[in-house]
Amino acid sequence: MKKFLFFVLFTLFSFSSFSQITFDKGYITHQSGKTSEVFIRLDEMAGTPTKISYKISPNGEIKTADISTIKAFGIGETHRYIRHTVNIDRSPEDIKDLSRKRSAEFQEEVLFLRTLLSGENSLLYYKDKEQERFFIKKPDGEVEQLIYKKYSPEGKIIRTNNRFRQQLSDLLICEDISENILMKLNYNRANLMNIFQKYYECRGSEFQIHYATRKGELNLMVKAGVNFTNFGMKQDVYNIVEDFQYEIDPRIGLEIEYIFPMVNQKIAVYMEPSFSMYDAEKEIIIATSEAIPSNPNASGGYRALVNMKYHILDLPLGLRYYMYLDKANHSKMFVNAGASINLLFNSSEIIKSPGNERSDFDFNQTWLPTFFGGIGYRYNEKISVEVRYFPVRPLTDNGGYKLHQNHSFALVAGYTLF
Numbered sequence: 001m002k003k004f005l006f007f008v009l010f011t012l013f014s015f016s017s018f019s020q021i022t023f024d025k026g027y028i029t030h031q032s033g034k035t036s037e038v039f040i041r042l043d044e045m046a047g048t049p050t051k052i053s054y055k056i057s058p059n060g061e062i063k064t065a066d067i068s069t070i071k072a073f074g075i076g077e078t079h080r081y082i083r084h085t086v087n088i089d090r091s092p093e094d095i096k097d098l099s100r101k102r103s104a105e106f107q108e109e110v111l112f113l114r115t116l117l118s119g120e121n122s123l124l125y126y127k128d129k130e131q132e133r134f135f136i137k138k139p140d141g142e143v144e145q146l147i148y149k150k151y152s153p154e155g156k157i158i159r160t161n162n163r164f165r166q167q168l169s170d171l172l173i174c175e176d177i178s179e180n181i182l183m184k185l186n187y188n189r190a191n192l193m194n195i196f197q198k199y200y201e202c203r204g205s206e207f208q209i210h211y212a213t214r215k216g217e218l219n220l221m222v223k224a225g226v227n228f229t230n231f232g233m234k235q236d237v238y239n240i241v242e243d244f245q246y247e248i249d250p251r252i253g254l255e256i257e258y259i260f261p262m263v264n265q266k267i268a269v270y271m272e273p274s275f276s277m278y279d280a281e282k283e284i285i286i287a288t289s290e291a292i293p294s295n296p297n298a299s300g301g302y303r304a305l306v307n308m309k310y311h312i313l314d315l316p317l318g319l320r321y322y323m324y325l326d327k328a329n330h331s332k333m334f335v336n337a338g339a340s341i342n343l344l345f346n347s348s349e350i351i352k353s354p355g356n357e358r359s360d361f362d363f364n365q366t367w368l369p370t371f372f373g374g375i376g377y378r379y380n381e382k383i384s385v386e387v388r389y390f391p392v393r394p395l396t397d398n399g400g401y402k403l404h405q406n407h408s409f410a411l412v413a414g415y416t417l418f
Contacts, residue, residue, distance in 0.1 A: 022324045023055055026075035028065060040075055047127040048081070048112055067110055078212040081112040084143045088126070088133055091149050098152040102161050104145070113143070116189065117196050119207030121171055125189065134164070134192055136171065148187035162187075168195065174202035214261035221255040221384070225412035229278050231308060234402040242284040243406065244308060251276035255414060257320070268320040276410075278310040308350050316340035316372065330381045336388065339369035350403075368394075376412075384414040 023039035030036065038054040041062075051066035052073055065073070067083055074080040087106035091099045099105065113124040113135055124135040124143065134146045147163035165182045177199060185191050193211065200207040230246045253274025260267045283305050318338020325331045370393045376386030393405045 023053075023058065024075045026054075026073060026079070028052075028054060028070050029072040030070055033071070040073060042075060042079060047129060048114060048125075050112065067112060073112075077208075078210055080115040080210050082115065082124075083110065084113050084124075084135075085110050086113070086135060086143050086145065088145055089147065089149060090131065091151070093131060093150060095158065098150055098155075098158065100151060100153050100155065102149070102151055102153070102159070104147045104149055104161070104163070106145075114210075116211045117193055117207060117209050119196075119200055120205060121196070121199075123192055123196050134187070134189075136167070138171070146187070146192070172196070172199040174199050176202040214265055216261045217257075217259040217265070219255075219257040219259070220417045221257065221414040222417060223251075223253045223255050223272060223274060223412050223414045225251050225410055227251050227276050227278070227408060227410045229408040230280070230406050231278065231310070232404050232406050233284070234404075242282065244280045244282050247278055247280050249276060249278050251314075251410060251412070253314070259322075266322045266324075268322070269318070270320055271315070271317050274314045274316075276312060276314060278308065281305060281307040306350060311345040313343040313345070314340055315343065318372070322378075331379050332377075334376050334378060334386075336374040336376070336386070337372070339371050341367060341369055382416045384416075386412045386414070388412060 023041050025037070026040040026042075027035050027037055028040070036056075038056060039058055039060075041053040042049070051064055052070075053062050053064055054073075055062055070083070072080070072082045086109060088109055088111065089104035089106055091101075091105050111126055113126050115122060116125050117123040120139050122137040124137055126133045126135065134148075135143050136146055137143050144167070146167055147161060149161040149163075150158055151161060152158050164187060165185055168185070169177075169179070169182050172195065177195065181195070185195060189211070193209070197207070197209070227249050228246055229249065230244050232243045234242075251274050253272050255270055255272040257268050257270040259265050260269075283303055316338050317340070318336050320334050320336050323333045323335075325333060370390060372388055372390045374386050374388035376384055378384040388410045390405070390408045390410075392407060394402070
């Protein structure tokens, strides 16, 4: 059973790692000026690219184009990248490496810049692992960096060059944009897009936004499935260990999931209250201190039929990471990790026969969390299936008997209500 579990998890992890590369419908503009419709792979987390992978058709060969062979590329109206030759200030932003000069230290580079907002004056954007820079494209086609720089003249006090505020004051001339508004302006995407939008609305000029602000999603799902579980019991007397058989038992519950808007809506947090149970019986040796290990049927020990009933409300809280397979069909893999607290029902008990009596190794309520991991598949934002793994979990230790839940896993299906 354990080998089968690890095989399933390894197979699914391998498949998800291979399959999460997705290509979206877009376009590229060649050196000649010709524009071709293609399917582009774009990793927003990596920042502004210097090259892209693309396909002529969804199932075509993967090709590569870089900044020396194409002039522009894009996906829909929200991802538009155009090649520009610009002066960019790459002054360090790490506190211990700050420049001592106040002025920008430009160097000429050929870069893809992302268009955030287009109009008479367009707002452009560049980002890499260490820096982000904003540019303005003027009506005459000139592209100029909006200057924001931290510096330390004597290597002690940190100062800031907010030249970008004066640059915007000279270009975005409108009665609704006061000096006080500009003085409070921060050098980030949201603030700069807002001031550009305010400028165009003030002038009544046409403009277009090319950046889609993502929103978080709240989902409610019904969940049902089965648990593959067994329990182990260790008696301190002579370390006798008994394992109950694996049982396939039902589980049912509800899941509340919130998908965060950042990181391309790939990260979510969820809670899934669910009810499950385990019901099995086995004839085991009940030992006493007088028992003889070589003869467990001696007067100090006896055999008894033990019936174990374990009914719980599982309260897991976890993180989920999605990996898109086919965005058109909303098809994606996901991995889970989290912790769970189990609430025992009063019906949970261990009964031994003969005598049909409750044992002295009853379940104890524990508030220690159980950690788990899982992997699954979700289709069309409605249907999901998941394999979830639970490690060994101690349940009770009353000084004579130790009860634990062995390695187990669950197969869970879900349907999204909204």
